[in-house]
Each structure stands twice: as structure tokens, then as C-alpha cells.
Amino acid sequence: MKFSEKYKLHEYRNNVFESGYMPTYILLSTLTSEGRKTIKEKPSRIQEVNKEIEAFGAKVVSQYAVLGPYDFVNVVEAPDNETITRVSVELGARGTIQIMSMPAIPIDKFIAMAKKK
Numbered sequence: 001m002k003f004s005e006k007y008k009l010h011e012y013r014n015n016v017f018e019s020g021y022m023p024t025y026i027l028l029s030t031l032t033s034e035g036r037k038t039i040k041e042k043p044s045r046i047q048e049v050n051k052e053i054e055a056f057g058a059k060v061v062s063q064y065a066v067l068g069p070y071d072f073v074n075v076v077e078a079p080d081n082e083t084i085t086r087v088s089v090e091l092g093a094r095g096t097i098q099i100m101s102m103p104a105i106p107i108d109k110f111i112a113m114a115k116k117k
Contacts, residue, residue: 022077024061024104025084028070035096046072049091056090057083075104 031039038045050060058078066073078084081103088099105113 022059022079024106025058025076025078026102026104027072027074027076027084027088028100028102029072029074030069030098031071032096032098038096053087053091056087058087070100 046063050063053060053076058076061075061077063075064073065071076084076087078087084101084103088101091097092099
């Protein structure tokens with residue numbers, strides 16, 4: 001990454017924090033067989049991973065265990081796509097979880113965007 005790109009990213013992150021708005025992402029996660037073994041042996045591992053996510057610069061806002069094709073739905077705030085990509089890659093590389101990450105737009109912003117011509 002060029003210095004100018006790093007500077008722009010740093011400037012963007014500062015603006016995000018100063019504005020009080022933090023982008024939201026939905027992470028749909030599925031445990032692998034190894035991940036299921038880990039959770040069975042140590043359920044508190046989920047909370048430990050949440051702390052690791054914070055170390056990457058993101059924050060778990062809410063988290064749900066669900067039935068169906070995914071095991072967990074996580075609502076996560078992060079300053080940018082790069083941060084959430086790092087979270088997904090780092091956690092996925094462990095082989096215990098598969099993650100689908102999606103940016104989420106607050107409904108008020110979506111409606112305002114839809115009204116623009």
C-alpha cells in the first residue's frame with residue numbers, strides 16, 4: 001500500500017471515529033467439525049474470540065446462536081472493509097469456522113439513499 005493510500009485510510013478512520021458512526025457488518029458463521037469440538041469442550045471460547053476480534057479493531061455488538069445453515073449471527077462494528085476482512089481471514093484461517101461477512105446499511109441511511117435522484 002502506498003503512503004498516500006495509508007494516509008487516506010488513516011484519515012478515513014479518524015473521520016469515522018470523530019463522526020460517531022461506525023460501519024456495521026453482519027457475520028454469518030458456521031463451525032467446522034473442529035470448531036464444534038472446541039465449543040463442546042470449552043464454550044467460553046466464543047467470548048475469548050470476541051476479545052480477539054476487538055484486538056483487530058472491530059467490536060462485537062451482538063451475537064446469536066441460531067438454527068439452520070449457520071451456527072451464529074454476529075453484528076460487528078468496524079471502521080472499514082479492510083478491518084472486517086482481516087477479522088474474517090484471521091478467524092477462518094484457524095480451520096474452526098467459516099464466515100460470510102456482509103456490510104449492513106442502517107435502514108434510515110438506506111431510505112435516504114433511495115430517495116436521492
